[in-house]
Amino acid sequence: MIKMRDIIREGNDTLRAEAKPVKFPLSPTDKKLAEDMMAYLENSQDPELAKKYGLRAGVGLAAPQVDISKQMAAVLVPAEDDSAKPVFKDVIINPVIISHSVQAGALTEGEGCLSVDRDISGYVIRHDRITLRYYNMAGEQKKIRLKNYPAIVCQHEIDHLHGILFYDHINDDNPFAAEDDLVLIS
Numbered sequence: 001m002i003k004m005r006d007i008i009r010e011g012n013d014t015l016r017a018e019a020k021p022v023k024f025p026l027s028p029t030d031k032k033l034a035e036d037m038m039a040y041l042e043n044s045q046d047p048e049l050a051k052k053y054g055l056r057a058g059v060g061l062a063a064p065q066v067d068i069s070k071q072m073a074a075v076l077v078p079a080e081d082d083s084a085k086p087v088f089k090d091v092i093i094n095p096v097i098i099s100h101s102v103q104a105g106a107l108t109e110g111e112g113c114l115s116v117d118r119d120i121s122g123y124v125i126r127h128d129r130i131t132l133r134y135y136n137m138a139g140e141q142k143k144i145r146l147k148n149y150p151a152i153v154c155q156h157e158i159d160h161l162h163g164i165l166f167y168d169h170i171n172d173d174n175p176f177a178a179e180d181d182l183v184l185i186s
């Protein structure tokens with residue numbers, strides 16, 4: 001079971017490394033890693049389990065965050081009303097953004113990261129809409145279009161696979177500088 005102690009923090013070089021593509025069929029080790037990363041997200045989004053194991057709730061977790069420099073990330077974006085099924089749930093392997101909107105998007109509240117133990121405010125400028133090609137755990141190639149929050153989450157995770165952290169996208173001179181057509185996502 002992945003716990004907070006397994007998540008590496010700023011200063012660990014793995015967070016700034018280019019992760020390696022994953023080979024298919026998944027090795028038993030890679031399969032277990034994918035399952036464990038998704039389990040972390042599920043556990044962390046359950047208030048009782050999160051409390052019991054001291055987990056920070058997360059909607060994404062990339063392999064480099066558990067010190068494995070491979071191109072794999074679990075994403076679990078819950079539905080607004082918990083009853084319904086998640087907005088997006090999958091382990092994205094060797095993901096590539098094959099096209100995206102010109103229009104930018106950013107979370108109104110800014111972003112955080114389980115690997116960054118400090119608050120850094122400002123708009124994290126990303127694409128508002130993306131077309132994402134990736135492989136799932138079964139090795140099936142997927143091509144999906146995402147917009148707004150799920151698109152932001154996947155971009156945050158894909159960045160981790162290329163050694164990029166959220167605050168790399170914050171304008172140093174004016175953290176809240178916004179193009180007039182920036183989509184602010186709440």
Ligand SMILES: O=CN(O)C[C@@H](CC1CCCC1)C(=O)N1NCCC[C@H]1C(=O)Nc1ccccn1
Pocket residue numbers: 045056057058059060061062065078110111112113114115152153156157160
């Ligand atoms: O690389 C992956 N990470 O670093 C985990 C991050 C990923 C998200 C940050 C912005 C876009 C993707 C994460 O999830 N968070 N960032 C730090 C603390 C909060 C937490 C979060 O947003 N939690 C959450 C949100 C809605 C519902 C449930 N939980």
Ligand code: NI
Pocket residue numbers: 112113114115156160
């Ligand atoms: Ni992160």
